Amino acid sequence: MLVTLKDILKEAYKNKYAIAGFNVYGYEDAVSVVRASEKVNLPVILMTNVDAIKHMPVKILGKILIEIAEKATVPVVVHLDHGKSLDIVKEALEAGYSSVMYDGSALPLEENIQNTKAVVDLAKTYGASVEGEIGSVGYSDPTLNANAAYTDPKEAKVFYEKTGVDALAVAIGTLHRMTEQEAVIQYDLLDQIEALIDVPLVLHGSTGVQDVDLVKLASRGICKVNIGTAIRMAFGHTMRNEVNDNPLEFDRIKWFKKPMVEVEQVAIHKMRILGGENA
Numbered sequence: 568m569l570v571t572l573k574d575i576l577k578e579a580y581k582n583k584y585a586i587a588g589f590n591v592y593g594y595e596d597a598v599s600v601v602r603a604s605e606k607v608n609l610p611v612i613l614m615t616n617v618d619a620i621k622h623m624p625v626k627i628l629g630k631i632l633i634e635i636a637e638k639a640t641v642p643v644v645v646h647l648d649h650g651k652s653l654d655i656v657k658e659a660l661e662a663g664y665s666s667v668m669y670d671g672s673a674l675p676l677e678e679n680i681q682n683t684k685a686v687v688d689l690a691k692t693y694g695a696s697v698e699g700e701i702g703s704v705g706y707s708d709p710t711l712n713a714n715a716a717y718t719d720p721k722e723a724k725v726f727y728e729k730t731g732v733d734a735l736a737v738a739i740g741t742l743h744r745m746t747e748q749e750a751v752i753q754y755d756l757l758d759q760i761e762a763l764i765d766v767p768l769v770l771h772g773s774t775g776v777q778d779v780d781l782v783k784l785a786s787r788g789i790c791k792v793n794i795g796t797a798i799r800m801a802f803g804h805t806m807r808n809e810v811n812d813n814p815l816e817f818d819r820i821k822w823f824k825k826p827m828v829e830v831e832q833v834a835i836h837k838m839r840i841l842g843g844e845n846a
Contacts, residue, residue, distance in 0.1 A: 572666035572696035584842040585785035588612035590795030603834035610642035629662030668698040702738030720759040741772035
């Protein structure tokens with residue numbers, strides 16, 4: 568069933584567990600993630616990032632994901648990840664996304680607040696949830712020239728109070744697109760943020776986080792954990808092997824079968840680590 572981010576984070580925040588959000592690129596990985604969530608009977612978030620909507624228009628991709636969500640036996644959020652403009656946010660909302668993230672983290676604080684508040688007001692008219700970001704989670708690839716900056720707890724408090732977002736992404740030591748679990752989590756910083764604001768927090772770049780840290784973070788105020796690289800690696804590496812092992816095959820649907828199973832297994836593993844199964 569299609570639900571909003573606010574719908575599912577309420578229970579996660581109350582009962583101290585986290586919900587996995589997976590960045591997906593189309594039918595194959597999206598349906599695999601939902602199959603995984605149904606097997607462990609947990610809600611899940613299907614997210615589309617900038618790369619995904621550059622490849623497939625948001626209106627088309629949104630229809631695929633919403634159809635999958637509506638037919639699922641568990642709660643599923645369809646979420647725009649890292650929306651950088653009001654235009655793309657509005658396009659996602661018009662396509663039926665139940666949740667959007669406006670990412671103004673690279674902007675001055677007041678401009679980020681102003682833009683995010685505009686998104687919150689717009690999303691309300693669609694009955695959708697909004698995630699904002701304060702601080703900036705960088706990228707493991709230095710060629711992307713994306714500046715990283717830890718979240719300032721006082722700025723986080725001001726941001727939340729002025730925008731009223733349903734979830735707040737914070738920068739506490741992770742990077743996007745890490746392929747190894749080498750992130751060093753700043754727990755003292757997380758404590759300071761949690762002491763000042765009462766809102767579900769979001770962790771981006773979670774593929775680079777060790778399992779033991781995911782367990783610990785899920786028992787705190789981190790209620791949404793974004794995962795992309797882990798399932799992309801599972802899909803990509805497995806499909807490469809399929810292509811190499813079957814040089815005469817040209818039907819890509821046959822190449823997709825094993826990668827989809829691998830994505831499902833990784834998704835099950837991540838969701839179980841995050842603890843909702845025991846809530």
